[in-house]
Amino acid sequence: MTGRSEVTVALTGNPNAGKSSLFNALTGAHQRVGNFPGVTIEKHEGYVDFQGRRITVVDLPGTYSLTPFSPEEIVTRRYIIDEKPDVVVNVVEGANLERNLLLTVQLMEMEVELLVALNMIDEVEEKGISIDVKQLQKLLGSHIVPTSARQKRGIELLLDHILRVADGRIEIVKNKLTFSPEVEQAVEKITGLLSHERGLEGANHRWLAIKLLENDREAYQLVQRHPVWVKVELALQAAITECERLHRTDPEVLITEDRHAFIRGAMQECVSQPHAEKATVTDYIDTVVLNRVLGLPIFLTVVWGIFQMTFSLGAPLTQGLEYLFGLAGHALEPLLPDPLLKSILVDGVLAGVGGVVVFLPNIVLLFIGLSFLEASGYMARAAFVIDKVMHRFGLHGKSFIPMVTGFGCSIPAIMATRTLKSRSDRLATIMAIPFMSCGAKLPLYVLLAGAFFPPATAANVMFGIYLLGIAVGLWTAWMLKSTVLKSDSEPFVMELPPYRWPTLASVVFQARMKAVMYLKKAGTLILMAVILVWAASNFPHSREIDARLALEKAHIEASGEAPERRSAELAEVSARAQSSQLEYSVAGRCGKILEPIIRPLGFDWRIGIALVTGLAAKEVVVSTLGTIVSIGHTGQAVTDLSSILRSDPGFSQATALSLMVFVLLYIPCVASIGVMKKEVGSWQPVFVYTGYVLLVAWVASFVTYRLALLML
């Protein structure tokens, strides 16, 4: 039999079964490899050309089951039913076969073309577990291919099997699982009823019957639309009464227990585990890491360590980059004859984009840290350790992971809240995330803290800013959960995956992806914003100021003073003229309009401009400040923004603190507002939220500024 040239394969499996790694090994395309249950929420696709045919691989989210309990499960189920992939590969973790088989059994019930990848076979061998693959194949009716994504074992064999299943060269035996007599009887009766319903032609009747008995919402909705429902409902009720009478429980429990009984039977027949199972490495690590006394300090140390690494290790690299940009500016300046072109390139592009790019090392280091935590399995422990605190604020321990991701960027963080099942938990977490200071705000803190505080204090100031963000975020969540979102919360039922060494490749890949994303942002969005800001701050150009400058210059030239004194005076008047030009420009006028509102916070109109442009992306606050402030300071190195700021009369320690607080709290960037709208579903809450955020930012900055004026 010759098959079609294109074959579609869906990968399914429990979280932590190594599904994503297998996907990478199959397709060669890298993607997120994590260890926290439910890290792959989106559908990931890749393809591989094998034996002259293209195999499209779709990586479905990790699930334990196929009840419509969570978004992941719904996604998986719908994909299999609606898209009808040619082959479904169930990735099971060899060392934890028993619990992985629950999903396998449910896939068998769906009667799909199922292939089982017995993954992490290297771990199975290490642990001395022996699995009778032949016998297990007989019991399941599907072929089993031992694989190890890590060691790239069994990949070709799996691809070969996929093609053979797709072509029908391997026959999949279906309906291997029969339930206990009462359930089986009910299933058969309902299957019979459903098969007579015209509207349900083409549906898998037996599967639907099982789902109805399991009290499955989606199955109910489907069948209720058809006239056969009247009969089905009676049959269901009879089954429920019967099960209650004989077993004192409902069919849902019985079906699950039957599945587990089938699995237990298969395990006893096919798997032998070494009896004296030693405490695993994970056990030893957890006795320390989750210890009642040490657990919290370790947790705090880990989080603190990540930030220390980001800032201390990043600082020299940042300075190096700053130096390079400075050199480039100096080298470029004499080469450009046209003053307008020189201004746009040196003051605009180089100062703006350069000011953003120099923070690349910090961003990369932060993401290396976060992806290490996630891939190693510590993130789930962190949720366990911190759940009580999060729960007190109405959140879930799992909210912690998206919130920490928020320190990198709000956008992936908001998307990561999809792991939360309850809508109210999700909304509260989403609204708290923008207060988790994102990586884009970091450049401003580094700049201001570095410029106005000695190095040791600067780190503390930044730590304080982060803490403030966390406090406001948690307070927001708590407020929401105790008022508008006062509905039930998601249960905390979570598996702790075994610790695994993240592969260097996946951590490096993560960091590289983030670096590229950051640079792309710098190259496109930020470059555009920078040019816009530059134009807004250079036009309209006042001829009057030009004329006055020329007059003053001529006056100084003619004064007959010492040459050094004359050039100093010349520099001063031209700086003053440039500053007046800026005030005259579009940007200056916008800033002026804002000034009365932000004056109480210690901000002048120039900061107003920076804040407005910062809506595009938070990094732009720094680049705008760089552009605007350096215009008024001719003759100084473009990149050394900190010393320009220090010498600027509009800035003080109090202003710096106030500005950091304001940028920490005020409206998230345009992109994250967009994502937020997408996840929340409508604009109204997002607008209300934006207003709330602005108010909080204003009040917090006001208090900070006034306190700082009193104390510093």
Place this chain on the structure above:
Amino acid sequence: MKLSELHVGDRAEVTSVGTEPLVRRRLMDLGLIRGTDLKVLRVAPLGDPMEIVYKGLYLTLRRSEADGIGVKLLDAEVLPPVKEGRQRHRTRFGRAS
């Protein structure tokens, strides 16, 4: 007896899973059904979620959720572990007395 009443180190058998439907579904999907042997491994540093282990699965759940799970105590931790001689000694911070 409820799962939430067990102490760290106790072993027990599940007799009923009677929490709210959503939690029950999830617990059963994770293999926590009637007849499962479990062991209370530890309690989080702040005293709330607890960690249990059964069939090689390390599961964390809040006490409020553990309230809905009925268990039969198999061995309390005070007794010398019968089959679990290979297990390392557990800390006893979770004990009430």
